Amino acid sequence: MTFSIAKPTAVTNTTSSVAGSATVVTLLSANDNRLGATIYNDSSAILYVKLGSTASSTDFTCILAGNGSGIGGYYEVPYNYTGIITGLWGSATGNARIGELT
């Protein structure tokens, strides 16, 4: 018998906004049902994103550019990571536009 194996697909996108902050904030809480996540930096300040707790300007996974030139940085969380995601900005302005796929 030949098996047909598929990766789970996401049919729901739950959006949220997190206000820019110069101190660490939670962008997404841990969610075992998460299949993916998108983060768009709708701020003129750069956004430090960390997969994990306590992001800082020296402890992060990636930096998303500010939207000063019109389009901010965008990040798709890979590998079906389900843990907490934290971040902070260079200064407290704008928002992160977040989508969580389940």
Added chain:
Amino acid sequence: MTYYPNNPNGQAAMANSAPVVIASNQSAVPVSGTISASITGTIPTTISSGTITDITNAVTVIQPTATSLKTQAENYVGGSAVSISNQLQVASSAATATVTSVSASATSITILASNASRKGAMFFNDSNQTLYLLFGSGVASASNYSVRIPSNSYFDLDMPVYTGQLNGLWNSANGSVKVTELT
């Protein structure tokens, strides 16, 4: 030994039958037909073939050879037969992320050690110099690398995830690389 009333026709109801004692040295008596039983504990025998149905509690089956055990459950998902329109789904997710910072070096260094439990890895080159990243434990150089990560740029491993060692070096020692490993 005589019992009354006599039963001239052979088999009769229990009240009208004589008890039978099986000899202490009776050889095996074959049983045919369908056997119905509620069994707990260990079944002290061998099932040579056939199907066990209606298992409602946890059951451990010891498979004596590599090919002798088949389970019908593997053919089903959600109670329906697996097919192209009802595919078996296998999910793989990572709940733990570990971020480390590796200072830039102009000579080859270990960026990420081998880890068989790795489910993913991301690299942000927080340096004003290009990072030459090598998949392997050899000496990375400007002519021996797998991928070049420009200054202030991001890279993550493709699936299936490479779990071996990664080495790297920069044109000069400036800044660091932030490495996030998922397990």
